Amino acid sequence: MNSQQMVTGAIQIEDPAIDTRDIQIQALHLNKRYRRDDALAVNDLSFTLHKGEILALLGPSGCGKTTTLRMIAGFEQADSGQIFLQGREVTHLTPQQRKIGIVFQDYALFPHMTIEQNVMFAMRDTPKGERADKATSWLELMRLDTLRQRYPNELSGGQQQRVALARTLAAEPELVLLDEPFSNLDASLRESTRNEMRALFKRSGTTVILVTHDQAEALTFADKVGVMNQGFLVQTDTPQQVYQHPANAFVARFLGHTNLLYGDALDGFVNTPLGQLQVEKSLQGQVQMSVRPEDLHLSPAPRCDAAARVISREFRGHDYFYTLERDGVQYCVIAPRHQNFEVGSWVNINVLRGGSVLSG
Numbered sequence: 001m002n003s004q005q006m007v008t009g010a011i012q013i014e015d016p017a018i019d020t021r022d023i024q025i026q027a028l029h030l031n032k033r034y035r036r037d038d039a040l041a042v043n044d045l046s047f048t049l050h051k052g053e054i055l056a057l058l059g060p061s062g063c064g065k066t067t068t069l070r071m072i073a074g075f076e077q078a079d080s081g082q083i084f085l086q087g088r089e090v091t092h093l094t095p096q097q098r099k100i101g102i103v104f105q106d107y108a109l110f111p112h113m114t115i116e117q118n119v120m121f122a123m124r125d126t127p128k129g130e131r132a133d134k135a136t137s138w139l140e141l142m143r144l145d146t147l148r149q150r151y152p153n154e155l156s157g158g159q160q161q162r163v164a165l166a167r168t169l170a171a172e173p174e175l176v177l178l179d180e181p182f183s184n185l186d187a188s189l190r191e192s193t194r195n196e197m198r199a200l201f202k203r204s205g206t207t208v209i210l211v212t213h214d215q216a217e218a219l220t221f222a223d224k225v226g227v228m229n230q231g232f233l234v235q236t237d238t239p240q241q242v243y244q245h246p247a248n249a250f251v252a253r254f255l256g257h258t259n260l261l262y263g264d265a266l267d268g269f270v271n272t273p274l275g276q277l278q279v280e281k282s283l284q285g286q287v288q289m290s291v292r293p294e295d296l297h298l299s300p301a302p303r304c305d306a307a308a309r310v311i312s313r314e315f316r317g318h319d320y321f322y323t324l325e326r327d328g329v330q331y332c333v334i335a336p337r338h339q340n341f342e343v344g345s346w347v348n349i350n351v352l353r354g355g356s357v358l359s360g
């Protein structure tokens with residue numbers, strides 16, 4: 001890259017008080033339509049990711065996650081919009097020119113090369129004399145050093161995944177992209193591999209974008225979760241915020257079970273079918289609120305108009321998941337396992353913690 005490119009590609013800093021030095025990647029107003037009559041696969045998508053942060057793009061099948069990842073990688077050209085990597089515009093650069101590492105779902109290891117050779121292959125930009133030492137340190141970091149002379153087909157799925165990652169990191173990319181990287185692992189291995197990977201990324205200060213349709217994966221793995229729907233990035237925030245304060249009903253539902261309540265806001269309160277909930281004083285008129293099932297509490301009740309009936313009960317080990325009905329409306333509640341109500345019994349539902357107002 002020459003200095004001219006650096007100048008023309010630099011992000012315009014409009015507010016000198018904003019420090020953009022730590023920004024690793026910025027996507028601005030990306031649009032992509034595959035065919036003329038199709039809806040936009042990605043619609044006006046923007047986000048900013050700082051160095052060392054992990055972003056999970058989460059959403060249902062077909063919402064545009066992979067298309068976004070492919071535009072960032074350079075495999076797909078955006079119809080409009082811009083992508084900056086460390087302040088350098090890369091929108092029209094080839095994948096090779098972008099210094100982005102990608103770990104695919106199937107790991108794409110070279111079967112005829114040993115683990116060590118697979119990792120060394122990625123180090124073509126490293127001076128020859130330094131490659132072996134650097135490869136060793138990546139293999140040690142991934143706890144693969146005892147397997148270095150094996151071939152990929154002699155490794156477990158989790159080990160292959162670590163090799164794929166070692167190979168990606170050995171190229172010292174500015175950004176790592178992961179496309180559903182844990183989907184080929186069985187449930188127990190998935191959780192441990194995920195935790196190991198996260199720790200490793202945090203230790204090495206790697207900036208990562210992960211694509212997944214698994215909400216638990218996004219919430220546990222990422223620092224920021226970007227929820228996508230029909231090409232739009234609907235909400236980007238910390239896992240806690242997107243779960244506790246979803247922007248709308250789609251996000252609320254996509255991140256787990258929820259109860260959607262309606263009511264009129266007046267003087268800082270909303271009267272909902274489950275009681276009065278506190279909201280911001282400035283809020284007026286009809287609002288929709290999301291209350292998570294673990295934020296509701298059940299107590300025994302005599303059969304009466306105000307009581308709800310237990311429709312179903314699912315024992316989940318550390319708790320019960322109840323479905324209840326009142327006035328023709330269904331609610332879901334998670335209760336500790338000592339709170340055991342029979343199907344068909346009558347209960348009161350109380351809100352333990354306030355719900356969150358949705359924007360529609």
Ligand SMILES: Nc1ncnc2c1ncn2[C@@H]1O[C@H](COP(=O)(O)OP(=O)(O)OP(=O)(O)O)[C@@H](O)[C@H]1O
Nearest residue numbers: 034035041059060061062063064065066067068213
């Ligand atoms: N090469 C292509 N040609 C035409 N349409 C495409 C192409 N790739 C994706 N699409 C369409 O673009 C939209 C977004 O697809 P994309 O693969 O980005 O979604 P996704 O969220 O990654 O889905 P999944 O979780 O199923 O992988 C979909 O409607 C899809 O059918």
